Amino acid sequence: MSGEAARTLLATEPLTAARALLGAHFTANGVAVRIVEVEAYRGSADPASHAYRGMTPRNRVMFGPAGHLYVYRSYGIHTCMNVSAGLEGAGWAVLLRAGEVAGGRAAAVDRRAAARTDAALGRGPGNLGSVLGIGLGDSGADLLAPGAAISLTLAPPGAVDDAAVRSGPRVGVSVNADVPWRLWLDGSPAVSTYRRSPRADPPRG
DNA sequence: ACTCGGATCGACT
DNA sequence: GTCGATCCGAGTT
Known part of the structure; x- marks a missing residue:
């Protein structure tokens, strides 16, 4: 789908944008991944x-137009990636949590020497930023601009089964x-296992 | 100027 | 299950 059609889909409330990002392809620095886990x-x-x-x-960048990359550093070590969502001023975003390497495997393995399986190359938000070679300086990039070096291509409508x-x-x-507000594709080996924050209140319900 | 804690990960027990 | 690594942004003084 075209970049501007994708932007329209992402310029919605963040759960809808998150759903649209499942199955999308994210490309940067010679590696492409298929997104399989996100959070709104x-x-x-x-x-x-x-x-x-x-x-x-x-x-x-979260308050800017949809389809731009928001990068932050986590725990002093990792770079994590979000895609801005909603209309300008909303402050909405979707965290990209995991992806399957779909292209550039050699570069991916090189960046993620600690990964012992292909599924682990892009499992977890810190690892996903690492495998794609993303840095803080990439924050703000328009992922949907024609010819963008860091780019996002949404899956065509219907390509990702709602049942998954x-x-x-x-x-x-x-x-x-x-x-x-975490969404994932059932059955993907790259989806990270759920771990509740040790700082969170006791589970509700 | 200083403090604090984190949308994590992997090594180790 | 537990713990250390490592640094930036945000809030406070």
Whole structure:
């Protein structure tokens, strides 16, 4: 689908954008991955979102147009990637949590020497940023621009069966942990196993 | 200027 | 299951 058609799909509320990102292909630095696990973050309505307290220099891309890359450093070590969603000013984004390497395997293996299986190359948000060679300086990139060096191609409508889409609580968040805003494709070996944050309140319900 | 804690990962027991 | 690595942004003084 065209970049602008993709942008229209992503310029929606973040659960819809998250669903649209499953099965998408993300390409950067000689590696392509098929996205199989994502999490929606709902801006000012979501205490777990980096945008909860409003716009800052770090998160400003979340408040811009949909289809742009928001990169942050996690635990001082890892770079994690989001795709901005919703209309300008919304502060919504979707965290990319896992992908299957679909191209450039040699470069992927080179960047992820610690991975012992192909499925582990892009399993987990930190590993996904690593396998794609993403850095903080890539934040803000328009993933849908024609000829973009870092690019996103959504799966055509109907290509990802709704029956394969699963949802559950988000990983690692210490607040608002019980909303089922993590989506993944059932059966993908690259989906990370669920681990609740040790800082989260006890499970609800 | 300083403190604090994190949307993680992998090695180790 | 437990723990250390490592650094930046954000909030506070």
